[in-house]
Amino acid sequence: MIQLYYSPGTASLAPHFILEELAQSYELILVDTAKQEHQQEPYLKLNPLGKIPLLFDDGESMTESAAICLHLCDRFATNSANFMHPSLATKERAQLYKWMLFLSNTLQAELVTYFYPERLLADPVLAEQIKQSAERRIVPMFEYIDQHLAKSGTPYLLGDTVSAADFFLFMLGRWSRGMQKPARAYPHLGKFMQDMFARPRVKAVFDQEGIQAPYF
Numbered sequence: 001m002i003q004l005y006y007s008p009g010t011a012s013l014a015p016h017f018i019l020e021e022l023a024q025s026y027e028l029i030l031v032d033t034a035k036q037e038h039q040q041e042p043y044l045k046l047n048p049l050g051k052i053p054l055l056f057d058d059g060e061s062m063t064e065s066a067a068i069c070l071h072l073c074d075r076f077a078t079n080s081a082n083f084m085h086p087s088l089a090t091k092e093r094a095q096l097y098k099w100m101l102f103l104s105n106t107l108q109a110e111l112v113t114y115f116y117p118e119r120l121l122a123d124p125v126l127a128e129q130i131k132q133s134a135e136r137r138i139v140p141m142f143e144y145i146d147q148h149l150a151k152s153g154t155p156y157l158l159g160d161t162v163s164a165a166d167f168f169l170f171m172l173g174r175w176s177r178g179m180q181k182p183a184r185a186y187p188h189l190g191k192f193m194q195d196m197f198a199r200p201r202v203k204a205v206f207d208q209e210g211i212q213a214p215y216f
């Protein structure tokens, strides 16, 4: 039994995409952040970090969106022709690790600074500068991804078949939609965003979470 604690559009989105894409049955449990449910009991008892997402798999809990994505693929994607989850110790698996870590450890971390600049400061007056600086630092990261897609000539990060890294990138790309140069504005990354959005299960997840346009 899989249970995903989510809040619409947040870091729970990539695991949610993957569960849908892999046609798993799961229970979706809303954590209402507007009511600060993530910072209160009973959620804090389940996840003392007070962050979303949280996954229960057969009663075992885990946090960290990227780790949850990889775990779901280990469980459910190993024999899928339409979903790439490379075998251990292959060069494709190495690339999967590289992209998942780059996305979660580098790009996602900078996006967190962009969204919560005041958390870095005692003096909130500087928050706007920190936000702008995070946005500037995200530009070369998107350029790096855009150039990778251009050079590889493939629609997805690992090649011709979608993988966990693509759902993670799509989630982060949509978080940039309010920036001066969002993911959709790059030629190859923009095409990737459109292609991911065209996937029927992606749209189904947006509908389930009540997410409306602009989607990315």
Ligand SMILES: N[C@@H](CCC(=O)N[C@@H](CS)C(=O)NCC(=O)O)C(=O)O
Pocket (backbone or CB within 6 Å): 010, 011, 012, 038, 050, 051, 052, 053, 063, 064, 065, 066
């Ligand atoms: N590294 C964690 C970050 C989780 C995280 O920061 N989630 C955000 C939503 S995107 C959250 O719970 N924010 C609430 C808060 O920080 O108060 C992951 O990727 O799962």
